[in-house]
Amino acid sequence: MSEELLINVTPQETRIAFVENGVLQEVHIERARKRGLVGNVYKGKVVRVLPGMQAAFVEIGLERTAFLHASDIARNLEEEDVSTENRPEPQIVSLVQEGQSVVVQVVKDPMGTKGARLTTQISIPSRYLVYMPGAQHVGISQKIENPEERQRLKDIITELSVQFDPGGYILRTVAEGVSKEAILKDMQFLQKLWRAIVEKVETEQDGSLVHEDLPLVMRTMRDLGDTDLEKIRIDSRETYERVNRFAEKFIPELSGRIEHYPGERPIFDIYGVEDEIRKALLHKVQLKSGGYLIIDQTEAMTTIDVNTGAFVGHRNLEETIFKTNLEASQAIVRQLRLRNLGGIIIIDFIDMLDSEHRRQVLRALEKNLEKDHAKTHISEVSTLGLVEMTRKRTRESLEHVLCEACPTCSGRGSLMTAETVCYDIFREILREARQFDAQQLLVLASQSVVDLLVDEESTSLAELEEFIGKPIKLQVESEYTQEQFDVVLM
16 A cells, blocks of 8 residues: 655645545645644633533633633542542532633644633653653553563553653554663653743743644654655655654654655645645535535534435445445545544435445444544444444644635525515515605615516515605615615615
């Protein structure tokens, strides 16, 4: 399987595309004026405690206050009976108070009308480790399956950690097989970084940023979980040199695969990435067989509808439906990754009568999701034939990064018809004529609405004029949308 990472860098924006067998699978975008906040550490101030929600709002210097839930507040468990599973969670009022200073880390970027999601359980990642100052345990990535290797890594951390300040560690997937010396260097780096953060917390004011995570390119290199990548192509000479230095120091096995792309033609154009990004903003996704998906993203959830479309199959209806659903399961996972869709996702596969077909489609969906780095959970097919799933969301979807709500329809995706607007105008004229005394009334509206009033609704307009006993004039306003109108008294 061919895997490549394409990095497009401009002063305003950095874009990273993950291409598998020539097909775009994921795209990450970071803009200079709107960098992601996940991983940043702030010295915040609790401005409001909500016992009914078991949460608090914290001021960290952003446009909106951030949200801190009781379950995300680190607690000292040494004196508590941690073996009691049914122990009730402490109330938020016993954990934080209004006006209190807290050191918090962003775990979810602000999305829509919601502020950032915070935790006081700080975690600082490096190449091989994640350091958690407030914890005590040692964790190992589940992707490291060899029991001897897991034990070796745990023994190394246990032996080395006595030299440093207390805290917990998680060994990342890329730590598999690395030497004790490499892990020691990571621990030294993390300890030095944490001490710098603590010193800054003591001197900074509330609402200040005390630690900023790495920019997108360096973060991607740090978090590169595997070395199956054939090439990493970068179109910026400066970024290429920085990435090369980073790789030589931390990921030497990747050094020979990093290339600078000097071509005149944009790197994303050569691989068709630009076209794929534009397609990822559409509702309809065409399948190779002739079937298609309809994807609707709302604030509450994302719905995906599977249709056979032009695919008629070769044997029988059930076989046609089964093949369409199998193809759709692969396309759906790609779209989830490409569009970065998260939260609740409802998939409406075409109804299948055969229970074995339903089982195979569900297993195919699960197998395709194994490539997804985001945490997912899938339920069985419901009685309505729907598959309900969740996908962890930590940043905005591709649509929310690149688009905004339509100013004409305010994000509804539809407009009132000219006929509906005409009848609204008639009601408004009646309302105005009864309330105010005027010689005549002037209607300001869009071209399509005025055309309808002059043509098909001319009789109704004449009857209305006779009823109120006042003339009604019409005027086209070119700047008005179809839904906009004004009735002016003259």
